[in-house]
Amino acid sequence: MSEEAEDSDSDTENGATGGEPDMDFLRNFFTQTLSLGSQKERLLDELTLEGVVRYMQSERCRRVICLVGAGISTSAGIPDFRSPSTGLYDNLEKYHLPYPEAIFEISYFKKHPEPFFTLAKELYPRQFKPTICHYFIRLLKDKGLLLRCYTQNIDTLERIAGLEQEDLVEAHGTFYTSHCVRPSCRREYTLNWMKGKIFSEVTPKCEDCQSVVKPDIIFFGESLPARFFSCMQSDFPKVDLLIIMGTSLQVQPFASLISKAPLSTPRLLINKEKAGQLDPFLGMMMGVGGGMDFDSKKAYRDVAWLGDCEQGCLALAELLGWKKELEDLVQREHAIIDAQRGRDAQPQHFSIPQEVPATCQGGGQDDREGETPVTAAALRRDVQPLRDS
Structure with missing residues (x-):
């Protein structure tokens, strides 16, 4: 047998062509090169809610970012997307969609807008109020700790709870304004105009070109x-x-935000189940960074509190000494909302929307041609639209 043949047989026996050793080599290389496998010093004295609280009470914690999704609004009566039997996607059979997500796809909407607007009416009751979770974020703001709240929801309950435009990044858009979908038109319409169309069961059409008018929420397929x-x-x-x-x-690019924080930043998850866990090597290869690490021996900064989000916020508030303040805030604000809605059949408008540049000091507007801009709006008590998860 030739030396080349022997070498070839040896390589095959060692698995060089089998794929798995190659993957192990690459994994080890990147782990060693990027220190993905190194043990880091714990940022919290213990990886528990109590450890997070002690960190929050220290001088090291001055700027908090909240990342929120559908779970903070379910107790307000708004369904989430994925909960079995009660989630939005499990209740769309009557619309005869090719698949559930189609109702929020821009290409499907332009051809068949009727299912979306039928659903919008169902999810537009006026009794929605912010939850304990929303008011906990409000407390963070009042105490000077909130840097920003990034929300996937489009129910605007953060605004109703008292967050200002500068406090928010509404990642999936807003229901406050609407625009004609025709790129050469793009006429803007108000919330009241859209609300009138939805409740009169008329598909909103542009008064200039008769194209469909869409709320400025981000559909699948839009930037x-x-x-x-x-x-x-x-x-x-x-x-x-x-x-x-x-x-x-689960939805990118919002989900990738967890990897944007410095490695020296603790991360607390309050959710019914663990989320965001991703192998560091795979995360790097996918370009989304490392995921949450709650359970490994190398865990050093991530804490998961599993259960109902409202109960999680109450537990956190109690440990911080804020529980009574939070409960009083919820009771007071809900009473104001109830009183106002009782005074007038039509909810009163409290302020005038302001358009500001797309910076972090104020609202943002994306003016790229053919894409839906998101216009900043000041708090209005009649905003009770849809939300995303």
């Missing part, structure tokens, strides 16, 4: 607002704590 990216670049390098609530962290 996220410019404000999402500009704030991400400026906020995450300086964040001291991430609090992630009510999201499965």
